[in-house]
Amino acid sequence: GAVVSQHPSRVICKSGTSVKIECRSLDFQATTMFWYRQFPKKSLMLMATSNEGSKATYEQGVEKDKFLINHASLTLSTLTVTSAHPEDSSFYICSARLAGGADTQYFGPGTRLTVL
Amino acid sequence: QQQVKQSPQSLIVQKGGISIINCAYENTAFDYFPWYQQFPGKGPALLIAIRPDVSEKKEGRFTISFNKSAKQFSLHIMDSQPGDSATYFCAATGGSNYKLTFGKGTLLTVNP
Numbered sequence: 001g002a003v004v005s006q007h008p009s010r011v012i013c014k015s016g017t018s019v020k021i022e023c024r025s026l027d028f029q030a031t032t033m034f035w036y037r038q039f040p041k042k043s044l045m046l047m048a049t050s051n052e053g054s055k056a057t058y059e060q061g062v063e064k065d066k067f068l069i070n071h072a073s074l075t076l077s078t079l080t081v082t083s084a085h086p087e088d089s090s091f092y093i094c095s096a097r098l099a100g101g102a103d104t105q106y107f108g109p110g111t112r113l114t115v116l
Numbered sequence: 117q118q119q120v121k122q123s124p125q126s127l128i129v130q131k132g133g134i135s136i137i138n139c140a141y142e143n144t145a146f147d148y149f150p151w152y153q154q155f156p157g158k159g160p161a162l163l164i165a166i167r168p169d170v171s172e173k174k175e176g177r178f179t180i181s182f183n184k185s186a187k188q189f190s191l192h193i194m195d196s197q198p199g200d201s202a203t204y205f206c207a208a209t210g211g212s213n214y215k216l217t218f219g220k221g222t223l224l225t226v227n228p
Contacts (some may be wrong), residue, residue: 034215043205044205046215093159095159097214103135104148
């Protein structure tokens with residue numbers, strides 16, 4: 001149980017284009033989903049917290065107009081990287097928290113974004 | 117303070133040995149402390165977690181020891197195997213936002 005999927009697993013795009021990454025909780029409902037960015041050999045950096053049906057809360061320094069987050073249902077959140085540039089190349093990981101107040105976060109497998 | 121300090125940065129252990137990773141925190145509002153295991157190119161996987169009301173939790177070869185007064189917790193991997201070679205992250209959370217504060221990670225290498 002508690003499986004989180006991400007799609008796509010890898011994406012390569014040209015500079016200036018937009019890329020959408022999906023995060024789905026497959027066997028549970030997730031009130032809250034989180035989006036992280038991870039650089040090579042580094043820890044996870046929280047980008048934003050996404051609650052179903054409401055606007056995402058972004059961490060300090062994260063451009064909300066560049067990283068658009070939508071949490072349309074209890075099982076799906078999307079991250080759209082708009083007007084991507086090479087410096088946006090990174091490993092993006094989502095996590096989902098079980099509805100009902102549990103603290104546990106389950107992570108997706110990650111999406112490797114490469115912007116040329 | 118939201119920081120979680122993790123050590124060591126890297127660790128090499130022989131097969132069958134005990135791997136020990138330590139974390140320390142400052143925020144007394146933290147009340148949930150998970151450990152995650154991450155393989156290269158994969159997302160973190162929850163290994164084991166503990167709350168401050170117990171001093172130790174064991175699941176298979178993995179044990180968390182928790183010292184509330186010292187604000188420290190550690191992961192012990194018994195009978196370490198080459199397949200345990202991965203990066204391990206400690207984390208902590210507390211309060212209504214459920215945000216995880218991560219340590220910087222420990223790269224564990226278990227030699228055969």
